[in-house]
């Protein structure tokens with residue numbers, strides 16, 4: 317029996333704390349790859365992998381200040397350091413595998429490291445899930461601001477990039493081109509004026525569910541979800557999920573395990589000391605069109621590889 321305590325430091329297999337905040341899990345060839353923010357030293361994004369979501373092997377600092385950078389067909393800025401040599405800010409990285417170009421494509425929120433005024437998205441690619449990614453720079457989709465974000469891959473291979481626009485007031489849903497390297501269209505604009513952050517998406521019984529937080533910096537708030545029968549909308553009015561602090565967390569991503577369990581992963585941020593931030597993993601239930609999470613302290617992996625909560 318392997319065990320994790322929600323809201324405590326989770327260690328990798330070498331006994332080091334896992335640095336994968338605001339992250340995402342991609343399942344690929346038998347492994348769950350966990351990507352997330354790693355703000356130490358000259359790192360930006362780190363990658364861990366696991367076969368069971370409990371034993372995490374550190375794989376690589378996939379984007380650092382020294383990553384190779386090259387432009388692709390979008391006009392971008394490829395700077396990974398500011399003029400004064402300090403770091404920029406890359407938040408909430410998400411990665412999908414693109415069948416057409418046989419590459420792992422990463423989308424992330426870019427800021428200049430001083431303030432949140434760039435409000436851009438950035439992209440990077442790699443031939444391997446955990447190799448050194450090549451950075452392709454940042455841009456504002458159709459000129460819009462783009463902050464907290466996620467990626468979602470539909471069953472037919474269509475991918476979507478979702479990000480907070482207009483100083484976080486609106487949530488934009490963009491359909492991606494078939495190589496995932498640019499935006500194809502602004503597919504929907506959700507909840508205008510409602511200031512939603514931290515989007516995470518899951519599809520169940522042909523309905524799309526997006527859970528988000530409100531906009532309160534590092535402090536947690538009431539999670540809400542909306543649903544639609546198409547990513548293009550119309551999207552429903554938001555409803556609550558979790559408690560008034562989403563159990564002291566902000567959505568990071570939702571995983572559907574190999575045996576079909578739905579798991580909510582949230583960041584439990586420490587606003588005073590970012591490096592003291594931790595994670596929570598909770599069972600996510602969708603029933604009668606409602607998304608529900610309940611809090612448990614312990615997450616356990618049984619000998620039959622079932623994840624149970626206590």
Ligand code: DGJ
Pocket residue numbers: 338407408464513514532533534566
């Ligand atoms: C909330 C966002 O969800 C986080 O990713 C981060 O940008 C903080 N705000 C910064 O205050």
